[in-house]
Amino acid sequence: MIRTGLKRIYIGLIFLFLYAPIFTLIVLSFNASKTRAKWEGFSFKWYISLFENEAIIQALQNTLMIAFLSALIATVLGTMACISLQSMKRKTRAVLIGITNIPMLNAEIVTGISLMLLFISLGVTFGFTTILLAHITFNIPYVILSVMPRMKQLNPSTYEAALDLGASQLQAFFKVVFPDILPGIISGFFMAFTMSLDDFIITHFTKGPGIDTLSTKIYTEVRKGIKPEMYSLSTIIFVTVLVLMLLVNYTPKKK
Amino acid sequence: MSKSRKMLSLPFLFWSALFILIPLCMVFYYGFTDKNGSFTLQNLFAIATPEHSKALWEAIKLSVVSTIICLLLAYPLAMILSNIRTAQKSFIILIFILPMWMNFLLRTLAWQTLLEKKGVINSVLSALHLPALNIINTPAAIILGMVYNFLPFMVLPIYNVLIKIDKNLIHAARDLGANGVKTFLHITLPLSISGVISGITMVFVPALTTFVISRLLGGNKILLIGNVIEQEFTVTGNWHLGSGLSIVLMLFIIFNMVLSVVTDKDGEANAI
Numbered sequence: 001m002i003r004t005g006l007k008r009i010y011i012g013l014i015f016l017f018l019y020a021p022i023f024t025l026i027v028l029s030f031n032a033s034k035t036r037a038k039w040e041g042f043s044f045k046w047y048i049s050l051f052e053n054e055a056i057i058q059a060l061q062n063t064l065m066i067a068f069l070s071a072l073i074a075t076v077l078g079t080m081a082c083i084s085l086q087s088m089k090r091k092t093r094a095v096l097i098g099i100t101n102i103p104m105l106n107a108e109i110v111t112g113i114s115l116m117l118l119f120i121s122l123g124v125t126f127g128f129t130t131i132l133l134a135h136i137t138f139n140i141p142y143v144i145l146s147v148m149p150r151m152k153q154l155n156p157s158t159y160e161a162a163l164d165l166g167a168s169q170l171q172a173f174f175k176v177v178f179p180d181i182l183p184g185i186i187s188g189f190f191m192a193f194t195m196s197l198d199d200f201i202i203t204h205f206t207k208g209p210g211i212d213t214l215s216t217k218i219y220t221e222v223r224k225g226i227k228p229e230m231y232s233l234s235t236i237i238f239v240t241v242l243v244l245m246l247l248v249n250y251t252p253k254k255k
Numbered sequence: 256m257s258k259s260r261k262m263l264s265l266p267f268l269f270w271s272a273l274f275i276l277i278p279l280c281m282v283f284y285y286g287f288t289d290k291n292g293s294f295t296l297q298n299l300f301a302i303a304t305p306e307h308s309k310a311l312w313e314a315i316k317l318s319v320v321s322t323i324i325c326l327l328l329a330y331p332l333a334m335i336l337s338n339i340r341t342a343q344k345s346f347i348i349l350i351f352i353l354p355m356w357m358n359f360l361l362r363t364l365a366w367q368t369l370l371e372k373k374g375v376i377n378s379v380l381s382a383l384h385l386p387a388l389n390i391i392n393t394p395a396a397i398i399l400g401m402v403y404n405f406l407p408f409m410v411l412p413i414y415n416v417l418i419k420i421d422k423n424l425i426h427a428a429r430d431l432g433a434n435g436v437k438t439f440l441h442i443t444l445p446l447s448i449s450g451v452i453s454g455i456t457m458v459f460v461p462a463l464t465t466f467v468i469s470r471l472l473g474g475n476k477i478l479l480i481g482n483v484i485e486q487e488f489t490v491t492g493n494w495h496l497g498s499g500l501s502i503v504l505m506l507f508i509i510f511n512m513v514l515s516v517v518t519d520k521d522g523e524a525n526a527i
Contacts, residue, residue, distance in 0.1 A: 083263050
């Protein structure tokens with residue numbers, strides 16, 4: 001009894017540690033004061049002025065657009081890679097997976113500066129495209145990581161059986177292989193989306209002067225003081241995701 | 256059929272070459288050359304200057320301490336979580352991923368509000384008549400920020416390995432007379448070592464190379480090697496020196512990567 005009690009307290013303390021800053025930000029979003037130093041009463045005003053703050057809305061649009069496009073493209077490229085990697089020799093596969101994993105294992109600052117140097121030498125203008133290309137690059141390993149295990153579990157005979165029974169390769173893939181690896185593809189997409197959304201370091205090195213994502217905008221605001229609208233925006237995002245996740249997890253599954 | 260399947264890998268191979276390998280080669284090119292494009296080792300040796308070696312040493316110290324704290328906090332947590340029978344794996348992972356939806360910079364900044372001299376934590380402490388905690392703008396605050404940000408990367412790999420351990424092995428050890436400590440040392444710990452190593456890599460590398468956490472919680476007073484490199488690229492504009500220092504930093508990262516590849520051949524300790 002005492003042991004389970006202690007275990008619960010331990011889990012509770014860790015979650016307090018993980019979620020304390022989040023509660024703080026939610027509370028700050030309702031603070032009437034403009035500074036985070038003192039509490040001046042409950043207010044919704046930052047939620048209203050948020051929608052009038054064009055710079056923040058623009059940064060939000062950029063962030064979502066880059067997260068969506070980079071996750072989508074990385075999912076397509078990563079899934080294609082998994083299909084072809086599966087038919088390669090063990091050694092070739094290990095080398096190729098090793099290369100794709102570099103952005104995931106390497107320091108983000110090194111990935112960031114290496115891409116910055118590439119874009120400079122190619123003469124590409126820094127902006128939306130460079131951020132997008134960088135995000136696709138670091139998202140691909142997350143997709144491979146979640147699709148590959150599904151690929152390995154597949155029984156190759158079902159695919160061959162489909163071919164023997166007269167299905168074309170594409171038909172066999174979409175009717176037999178695809179449904180089995182779909183859960184891996186979906187979780188890979190969401191993983192990539194989340195990673196892109198939360199990224200600051202690589203964006204910092206690959207963005208141009210005229211464009212901001214939420215992360216880079218917050219970073220430039222650090223010195224002047226964060227606009228309270230940022231707190232209300234992140235509260236909205238967090239609560240939306242929380243509700244969605246709870247719905248997905250607690251909706252009774254149809255059988 | 257295998258020919259058309261191999262064709263599918265072309266876009267991915269092209270992508271990896273252009274956006275992973277070539278950029279890394281460019282870091283090496285810049286690191287080993289000077290402004291006139293001639294070969295030099297000066298950018299690498301620059302790490303030995305007092306200013307740079309202090310920043311590197313500071314970064315190593317703080318990241319090693321954070322990694323150890325993460326491991327000590329995460330292992331018991333992962334063990335408790337892996338023994339909850341009713342818990343779904345996806346739900347536990349979700350709890351650790353969820354904070355990422357609130358921006359990482361804002362979450363780290365929130366610690367300023369919590370840690371400040373008259374911040375939330377000190378108000379609670381003074382209400383309880385406990386001594387105040389004055390760690391904001393000190394190395395301790397940076398360590399806290401590192402542990403806070405990277406703890407999930409330690410918990411998830413260990414948890415993933417622990418849930419795969421056959422419970423019968425543990426029961427067998429207990430039946431044969433081993434006590435709890437012995438069972439842990441001889442069965443659970445050796446079987447989970449790949450998760451531990453994977454967790455250490457996933458925490459140590461970002462902690463060693465961060466420039467954001469030190470900037471937000473260190474009050475601009477503490478420079479880590481990450482801050483120095485970032486300055487070289489965005490403020491000073493000396494890409495050669497920045498690349499040289501990055502190469503030195505990468506030696507640590509490569510050592511770490513090799514360690515994790517050697518101990519985790521099947522990739523079973525992945526974070527997802």
